[in-house]
Amino acid sequence: MEEIIIHTVGISRASQLKHFEIPLPRNIEKVTGLWYKVRLLDDAESGVPISIRTRSPYLPPIIVGQISLSTRQQEGVFYYGNLILENPNVGFLDYTSGVFPAKQHNRSAMKRPLKVLLNGDSAIVHGYILDNWGTLARRNVRYEVDVYLFCELNFNDPEQ
Amino acid sequence: MNEENALLRAPKVFELQVTAANSKVSETFELDKSVKSVNGIAFTSEKPDLLFHRGYARVEINKREFFPDNHAVQRIMNGVDANLDNRYWPLENVIIGNGQVKIEFTDKADGRTVFAAYTVQLYLDCEIELN
Numbered sequence: 001m002e003e004i005i006i007h008t009v010g011i012s013r014a015s016q017l018k019h020f021e022i023p024l025p026r027n028i029e030k031v032t033g034l035w036y037k038v039r040l041l042d043d044a045e046s047g048v049p050i051s052i053r054t055r056s057p058y059l060p061p062i063i064v065g066q067i068s069l070s071t072r073q074q075e076g077v078f079y080y081g082n083l084i085l086e087n088p089n090v091g092f093l094d095y096t097s098g099v100f101p102a103k104q105h106n107r108s109a110m111k112r113p114l115k116v117l118l119n120g121d122s123a124i125v126h127g128y129i130l131d132n133w134g135t136l137a138r139r140n141v142r143y144e145v146d147v148y149l150f151c152e153l154n155f156n157d158p159e160q
Numbered sequence: 161m162n163e164e165n166a167l168l169r170a171p172k173v174f175e176l177q178v179t180a181a182n183s184k185v186s187e188t189f190e191l192d193k194s195v196k197s198v199n200g201i202a203f204t205s206e207k208p209d210l211l212f213h214r215g216y217a218r219v220e221i222n223k224r225e226f227f228p229d230n231h232a233v234q235r236i237m238n239g240v241d242a243n244l245d246n247r248y249w250p251l252e253n254v255i256i257g258n259g260q261v262k263i264e265f266t267d268k269a270d271g272r273t274v275f276a277a278y279t280v281q282l283y284l285d286c287e288i289e290l291n
Contacts, residue, residue, distance in 0.1 A: 004228050037232045039213075040271035050272050105212035107239040110249055143271075146232065 005149040012142045014134025022125040029120045033113030033150030041142040048141050059088040065132045071122035113150050167287040174282045181275035184266045191259035200248025200285035203233045207278040218264040222257030248285040
C-alpha cells in the first residue's frame with residue numbers, strides 16, 4: 001500500500017540554509033518517489049520575481065534554491081537538484097498562444113513523482129534547502145516548500 | 161456478463177464552494193448504490209489558476225485515505241492538452257463500502273494569486289450498474 005509523506009520547510013531569509021529531517025514510518029518497505037511544491041508567502045507584487053523577462057521566446061525558469069536529500073544508510077545522498085518554481089515554457093513556440101496563452105494550470109499534465117529508490121531500512125531522511133530566490137530578489141523572500149515522499153508500506157510484517 | 165447488469169463508465173461530479181481565503185472546507189458526499197467501482201479521480205474549477213496554486217485536499221473513500229491532508233491538488237489536475245482517456249488520476253483497489261466520499265479542502269495563500277471565491281469540482285470515474 002502506498003502512502004504519501006508531506007513535509008513542509010519554510011524559508012524566510014535570503015541565502016538561508018535550512019536543514020530538516022523527515023521521519024519515515026516503521027513499517028516502510030521503500031521510498032519510490034519524490035515531488036515538491038513551492039508556495040510563495042510574500043505578495044508577488046511587492047517585488048519578488050516570479051518570472052524572468054527576456055527577448056527570446058524561451059524563458060529561463062526561476063531557480064528557488066537547491067535541495068539535497070540523504071540517508072545514513074548505503075544510499076547516502078539520493079537526490080540533489082535545483083528547486084524550480086515552475087516551468088515557464090509550457091507554451092514555448094506555440095503558435096496558438098496569442099489566442100489562448102499556455103499556462104501551467106491549463107496546459108500541464110498531471111504531476112508524476114520523480115522516481116527514486118530508497119531502502120526501507122532508513123528511518124529518517126535528512127535534507128537541506130539552500131535559498132536562491134532571496135539572492136535573485138536581493139531581499140528576503142518568504143516561502144514554503146512541500147516535500148512529498150511516496151512510500152510503500154508493509155502491513156504484513158509480524159514484527160511491526 | 162449479460163446486458164441487463166452491464167457496467168457503464170460514467171463520471172460522478174461533486175462540488176464545493178471556497179468562499180474565504182486560507183479556509184478549510186469539509187464535505188462528505190455519498191455515491192449512489194448503482195456505483196460498483198471507482199477507477200479514477202480528477203479536480204477542476206472555473207478558476208483553475210486559483211485551484212492550481214492554492215488548492216490542497218485530503219480525499220477519503222469509505223474511510224480509506226487516498227490523498228493525505230494538505231496534498232496539493234495541482235498534482236491531480238491536468239490541462240486541456242491531456243489525452244481524453246488520460247484525464248483521471250488512477251485509483252486502485254477502491255472498496256466502495258459505505259459509499260462515502262469525504263473531502264477536506266484547504267485554501268492556502270500563494271503570493272502569485274489574488275483570492276476570489278471559486279468552486280472546486282471533484283470528478284470520480286465510476287462504473288455504474290445498469291438496471
